[in-house]
Each structure stands twice: as structure tokens, then as C-alpha cells.
Amino acid sequence: xxxxxxxxxxxxxxxxxxxxxxxxxxxxxxxxxxxxxxxxxxxxxxxxxxxxxxxxxxxxxxxxxxxxxxxxxxxxxxxxxxxxxxxxxxxxxxxxxxxxxxxxxxxxxxxxxxxxxxxxxxxxxxxxxxxxxxxxxxxxxxxxxxxxxxxxxxxxxxxxxxxxxxxxxxxxxxxxxxxxxxxxxxxxxxxxxxxxxxxxxxxxxxxxxxxxxxxxxxxxxxxxxxxxxxxxxxxxxxxxxxxxxxxxxxxxxxxxxxxxxxxxxxxxxxxxxxxxxxxxxxxxxxxxxxxxxxxxxxxxxxxxx
Amino acid sequence: xxxxxxxxxxxxxxxxxxxxxxxxxxxxxxxxxxxxxxxxxxxxxxxxxxxxxxxxxxxxxxxxxxxxxxxxxxxxxxxxxxxxxxxxxxxxxxxxxxxxxxxxxxxxxxxxxxxxxxxxxxxxxxxxxxxxxxxxxxxxxxxxxxxxxxxxxxxxxxxxxxxxxxxxxxxxxxxxxxxxxxxxxxxxxxxxxxxxxxxxxxxxxxxxxxxxxxxxxxxxxxxxxxxxxxxxxxxxxxxxxxxx
Numbered sequence: 001x002x003x004x005x006x007x008x009x010x011x012x013x014x015x016x017x018x019x020x021x022x023x024x025x026x027x028x029x030x031x032x033x034x035x036x037x038x039x040x041x042x043x044x045x046x047x048x049x050x051x052x053x054x055x056x057x058x059x060x061x062x063x064x065x066x067x068x069x070x071x072x073x074x075x076x077x078x079x080x081x082x083x084x085x086x087x088x089x090x091x092x093x094x095x096x097x098x099x100x101x102x103x104x105x106x107x108x109x110x111x112x113x114x115x116x117x118x119x120x121x122x123x124x125x126x127x128x129x130x131x132x133x134x135x136x137x138x139x140x141x142x143x144x145x146x147x148x149x150x151x152x153x154x155x156x157x158x159x160x161x162x163x164x165x166x167x168x169x170x171x172x173x174x175x176x177x178x179x180x181x182x183x184x185x186x187x188x189x190x191x192x193x194x195x196x197x198x199x200x201x202x203x204x205x206x207x208x209x210x211x212x213x214x215x216x217x218x219x220x221x222x223x224x225x226x227x228x229x230x231x232x233x234x235x236x237x238x239x240x241x242x243x244x245x246x247x248x249x250x251x252x253x254x255x256x257x258x259x260x261x262x263x264x265x266x267x268x269x270x271x272x273x274x275x276x277x278x279x280x281x282x283x284x285x286x287x288x289x290x291x292x293x294x295x296x297x298x299x300x301x302x303x304x305x
Numbered sequence: 306x307x308x309x310x311x312x313x314x315x316x317x318x319x320x321x322x323x324x325x326x327x328x329x330x331x332x333x334x335x336x337x338x339x340x341x342x343x344x345x346x347x348x349x350x351x352x353x354x355x356x357x358x359x360x361x362x363x364x365x366x367x368x369x370x371x372x373x374x375x376x377x378x379x380x381x382x383x384x385x386x387x388x389x390x391x392x393x394x395x396x397x398x399x400x401x402x403x404x405x406x407x408x409x410x411x412x413x414x415x416x417x418x419x420x421x422x423x424x425x426x427x428x429x430x431x432x433x434x435x436x437x438x439x440x441x442x443x444x445x446x447x448x449x450x451x452x453x454x455x456x457x458x459x460x461x462x463x464x465x466x467x468x469x470x471x472x473x474x475x476x477x478x479x480x481x482x483x484x485x486x487x488x489x490x491x492x493x494x495x496x497x498x499x500x501x502x503x504x505x506x507x508x509x510x511x512x513x514x515x516x517x518x519x520x521x522x523x524x525x526x527x528x529x530x531x532x533x534x535x536x537x538x539x540x541x542x543x544x545x546x547x548x549x
Contacts, residue, residue, distance in 0.1 A: 023521065030519045030537075034306070046522075054525065054532050059513040061523035063351045063375075070515060075522045075532065209513075219350055271516035272345070272352060274308065274391070 003285040004295035007041070009240055009263050010163030010188045012097060012124050014041035017253060017296060018281050021244050021267035022047050022101035022127065022167075023072065027086040031270070032093035035278045041263060044099035044191075045086070047129050048117065050109045052078035056134060057211040062200040067219010067246065067268050069198055071212035073134040074103055079116045087122055097124025099165065102156075103132055110142075111155040118160035127242075128156050131169030131194035133216045143169035143194070146181035157186035165242060167191040168233070170222075175229050176236045183237045190233060191242040191265065193226045218268040222246045227259050234260025235304055248276065250283035257296060258303035306393050306518050307334035311365060313386045316379075319368070321443040323414065324380055325358075328365040334393025335360045337400075338421035339489070339509055339541045342367065343517035345389040346382075349375045352391065354514050354536070356489070358417035358447075359424060365392070368417040368446060394517050395540050398422050398507050400429060404484025409435040409456075410473050410498050412490025413444065418509060419489055420447050423456050434483065435459070436476035438494065442467035477501055486544070499549050506544035510535055 005016035020031075022044040031037050055075035062069040077086070079102075090098070100123040104110035110128065117123055130143035130152050142148045149166070156164050166182040168175055170193040179190055195216025200209045208214070226245020234241045243261030247253060248269040256264045269276035284296075293299055311330035319325045335342075335357055342365070343352040353375050359366040371377050382388070398418075403426060411419040416437050426433045438461040439445045445467055451458045459476040460468030469476055473490065474497045486506035488498045495508050512535050515523035519537035526535050528546040533539055 026520050026522075054527060055522065058524065058526070060525075061351070061513045061515040061521070063349070065350075067350050068515060070521065070523060072522050072525075075525055268350075271521050272350060274306075274516070274518060274520070 001294065003288045003293070004297065005284055007262055007296055007300070009242070010125060010165070012163070014263060016041045016281050016284060017257065017263040018277055019043055019099065019242065019263055019265045020270055020277050021265035022099070022129065024267040024270045028090050028094050031274060034274050037094055038096065039278055039281050042096055042098055042124065043094070044101045044127055044265060045082070046076050047074050047101045047103045047132065048076050048079050048082045048113060049074055049103050050079055050113050052076065052081065059209055059211055060215070062209040062215060064198070064200060064217065064221065066221015067217060068271070069200060069210065069215035069217050070195070071134045071210045071215035073212065074132055079113045083116055083120060087120055091122060098122055099125045099127040101127045101129055101167070103129040105135070107151055107155045110152050111159055114156040115159045118162050123162060125163045125165050126156060126160060127165045127167055127191055128152060129167045129194070131167050133169070133171060133195055133197045133214070134212060143178065144172050146177050149178050150181040150185035153182045153185035153187050163188040165189040165191050167194055169194050170225065170229055171197045176232055179233045179237045183239050187239060189240040189242060190237065191244065192233060193222070193229050193245045196222055196225070218246065220246045220248050223252060227255055230256060230261050231259040231303070234301055250280050250287035253280060253284065254287060254291065254293070254299070257299050258301070260301040260304065262300055306391055307331065309390050309392050311388050311390045313382055313384050313388065315384060316382060320446045322371045323444065323446055324369055324371065326367040326369065326379070328367065328388065328390070329363055330365065330390070332360045332363060332365050332392065335365070336393060337397025338425055339397035339418045340393060340395045341540065343391040343394055344379065346375050346379050348378060351515065352517055353379065354394070354517050356418040357421055359421045368414065370414045391517060395536060396538065398487055398541050400425060402485060402505060402507065403431055403487065405431055406483050407431060407433045407485040407487055408477065408480055408483035409433050410477060410486060410488040410490070411435065412438045412473050412494040413440070415490030415509070416447055419487065420450055422487060423451060423454055427454050427456065434480060436461065436473050436480060438462070438473035438476065438490070439467070440464065472497070474498060474501055496549055499544065499547060502544060507541050508544065508547060509541045510539055
């Protein structure tokens with residue numbers, strides 16, 4: 001039997017629901033040297049800001065038993081270089097629409113970045129990052145207050161007809177209230193979760209390992225929490241959800257879809273196994289067969305009962 | 306870059322907290338001394354980047370220091386263990402810039418990649434000389450290997466227990482004329498070498514890494530030519546690029 005892996009995200013059909021997450025796949029070429037990345041459903045490009053950013057001082061990476069922490073802090077070449085250099089290079093190795101992940105330090109900046117990226121033909125969706133835990137005075141501060149989240153959503157919504165996904169932070173008391181605020185402000189979908197704020201301490205130096213002090217936790221250790229939030233949000237809000245957080249296998253993808261996700265992003269797994277996404281896509285048909293699934297579309301939210 | 310399953314052929318202590326790992330597997334992706342590999346250690350999430358000491362067809366020689374739980378677990382891996390390795394990572398040293406008499410400066414576990422470099426420099430007819438620094442005699446490594454290549458070595462130890470008492474820079478001051486500098490070691494050593502370096506030079510830097518192949522931007526470094534990922538555009542940077 002041919003298993004149907006297709007899903008539809010905000011009106012755009014994906015060959016399969018597997019999408020490398022922003023910040024874990026660069027602009028695609030490192031991976032395109034290793035395998036044909038057109039096997040992916042799509043991918044979310046490195047978070048882009050108006051101006052070039054180096055990000056935080058190093059060390060920016062630490063480990064924990066369930067995965068890793070990062071405090072990169074949105075290193076990127078700025079939207080102009082992304083549009084004029086990165087996207088043309090990417091077009092040579094990837095022929096599907098991508099998620100343009102954008103970030104900012106003011107509502108005006110989010111609007112400006114969205115305005116520049118949205119018209120690019122390769123951009124299928126805008127993914128608005130209001131949840132980066134590693135930058136101060138921007139990023140997550142927009143994602144922890146429903147009014148700010150709504151204001152960013154509305155500002156981006158106003159400059160494009162392309163679908164707008166808002167990427168939510170798990171570092172909140174009630175993620176559903178933020179999700180509702182974004183939905184009411186015109187979001188077409190929600191991506192969740194961004195990383196969880198955490199830290200590690202270097203016993204030799206008696207100081208935090210990360211120069212930034214804190215960083216975002218990702219990897220298999222956050223999967224149950226991410227799954228729970230996808231479950232909650234997808235029941236409370238009538239928008240497609242892109243589920244992410246520790247996804248590392250085809251089985252994790254199926255769990256995310258059953259919890260209510262329409263598509264799934266894979267982050268940290270790409271960093272420890274550069275072939276992770278390719279292998280997850282390849283493993284899906286067999287996993288579907290094992291659990292009696294003919295079509296992925298049919299199981300979205302299936303665990304809600 | 307290539308993902309290869311290597312098999313451990315030997316894993317033995319060669320100095321205090323320092324181990325030599327000999328692996329068998331496909332090394333075709335390793336193209337220059339100063340490159341590194343990224344090992345998956347069973348039970349640990351992130352890979353561990355380790356510089357290549359030497360390589361041949363189907364053989365890889367690594368030297369690592371036990372620093373934390375990951376390298377302690379690696380020390381416990383017996384002969385026959387299969388390790389998932391990303392090989393041929395980073396740029397490595399450019400031999401064509403080294404000239405007839407390059408000075409190789411290594412500190413601690415920064416010494417191993419310089420051995421692979423010395424071997425290839427000798428192979429192309431250069432006459433390298435080396436200054437190798439260690440904290441103390443019990444941490445000294447690879448001295449016989451350099452001697453076997455015929456490379457003159459000045460050993461420096463901080464406590465004077467072997468060779469010259471002092472730092473790599475003290476040995477550098479006595480090295481005489483040289484055509485180029487290739488350095489690898491802790492950052493304070495590299496900065497001190499940089500200050501004294503009268504010629505062109507290549508400096509191998511170190512940083513905590515996420516992926517090791519350019520995807521996560523975890524190990525970025527500011528240079529005079531903009532940000533560089535040490536795992537991809539590094540770990541070896543030209544003297545002119547360093548913002549010191």
C-alpha cells in the first residue's frame with residue numbers, strides 16, 4: 001500500500017510534514033552537500049533580523065542529559081543579505097517553498113523584515129519568532145505578553161498575503177492565552193515550542209557555562225513538554241499548529257500529529273545527526289504501516305478523542 | 306565531511322589524563338592537518354570534536370584529554386567499539402603558506418594536530434622546527450614522534466620539570482629565524498604568540514561546538530573579515546584575520 005505522507009499547511013501542500021527548524025539548518029547548503037534536501041517537506045531558514053547580527057559571546061553551547069542548550073542569539077547576515085545572497089544560493093539546491101523565520105527588537109523591525117522577505121517567490125510562509133530566549137529587549141519579550149504578541153502578529157499580517165505563522169515561547173504561565181491573542185490578531189498558524197530557558201554551571205570556573213548565563217534547552221528531553229503544549233494549543237485555537245521540541249524519530253512525528261500538529265519541525269536532532277531529517281522522512285512509511293496509518297492527514301489531532 | 310563508522314584499535318593512556326585513540330575506518334574526507342573529527346560517544350547527546358593528530362589510508366590517530374564525563378566515557382570504550390564519526394571537518398593548515406622553515410608552536414593538547422602538520426611539512430621538503438609547551442613533565446606528549454621525524458623540538462614546562470622552564474613564548478624567543486608560524490593551544494598562549502609573531506601565521510582556535518559542521522553557529526568567532534564559524538571556516542585562522 002502507498003502511504004500518503006502529504007499534509008496541507010495554511011493552504012500550501014507539503015510532500016511530508018518534516019521541516020528542519022530554524023537555526024538548526026542554516027540556509028540549507030551545508031545539508032545539501034550531504035543529501036538532496038528536496039526530500040524534506042520544507043525548511044525554516046535561520047532567523048533573520050533587519051540588521052546583521054553576530055549574536056552572543058561564546059561559549060554559546062552546552063549539553064544536558066536530554067539534549068543541548070544554545071545561546072547563539074540570532075546570528076544572521078541581516079535581511080538584505082538574506083534576500084540578495086542566501087535565497088538565490090538556496091534556490092539552486094531547494095525547489096520548494098520555505099518558511100522565512102523573522103525576528104526583531106521592535107514591532108517596526110518585524111514589519112520591515114516581513115515586508116522585505118514576504119515578496120520573495122521562495123517564501124511560502126512567514127514564521128514570526130516572538131520567542132527567542134537568547135536576546136534581550138526583543139525576541140521572547142514579545143512572546144510572553146498577549147498584547148505584544150498580538151501587536152507583532154497584526155503588524156506582520158498587515159504587510160503580506162502569505163500565511164503568517166507565529167512561533168510561541170514555552171516560557172510562559174499560559175501558552176493558550178498567547179496563542180489566542182495571536183489567532184485573534186490574524187495569525188494563520190502557530191509554531192511551537194521555541195526552546196526552554198535553562199542553564200548549566202561550569203564546576204571548574206564556578207560560573208555559568210554559557211557566556212550569556214542562560215540559554216535555550218532543546219533535544220529529546222523537552223519532547224513531552226512540547227507535545228503537551230501542542231495538545232493544549234491545538235484544542236483551544238482553531239489554527240494549524242506546527243509542532244516541535246525534541247522531535248527525533250518518525251514515531252515522534254506521529255505523536256506530534258496525533259497531539260494536533262499539522263506539520264512537525266526537527267531542530268537539535270539535525271545537529272547531532274546531519275542525516276536526521278532525511279532518515280525520519282524515510283522511516284515514516286514503515287512507522288505508519290506499523291501503527292495502521294494510511295494517511296498522515298487523517299491522524300492530525302487524532303488523540304484528542 | 307563524511308559520516309563514518311570507525312572501530313577502536315587501541316585506546317591507551319600516554320600521559321597524565323591524556324589518551325591516544327587509534328581508529329580504523331574510511332579517512333578519505335580528511336584532507337589537511339589541523340582538521341578535526343566529531344565523535345558520538347554512547348550516552349552523550351552532543352558529539353565531541355577532537356583534532357586529528359595523524360591519519361593514513363584507513364587509520365586515524367587522535368589524542369584527547371579527559372576533561373569531563375564525555376571524555377571519561379571515551380576513555381572507557383574498549384578495543385572493538387564502533388564509533389559514529391563525522392570526519393574531515395574544518396579547514397586545517399595551509400602548507401603552501403609555511404615556507405622553508407615554519408615554526409610550530411603547541412601547548413598541551415594543542416600539540417597533536419601539529420604532529421600531523423610536521424609530518425606533511427617534512428614530506429614536502431620543508432624543515433619545520435617546534436616549540437612544545439606543557440604544564441609539567443607528566444603531561445608531555447609526542448616528543449619521540451617529533452624526534453622520529455627529525456624535527457628539532459624545544460620543550461618548555463611551566464614548572465621546569467622538563468626542558469626549558471617557562472612558556473611556549475620563551476621557547477619561541479630562542480627559536481632563531483623562521484618563515485611562518487603555525488600555532489595551536491589555549492587562547493592566552495595563542496595571543497602571546499600572536500604578539501611576538503614577526504612573520505605570517507596560522508592559528509588554530511578552540512570553542513565549544515554544537516554540530517561541528519556549520520549548521521548551528523554555536524562556535525562563531527569575530528574576525529577582521531566578519532564572523533566565521535570555527536568548525537567550518539576555521540578552526541585555523543590566518544594571523545591577518547584575528548581581531549587581536
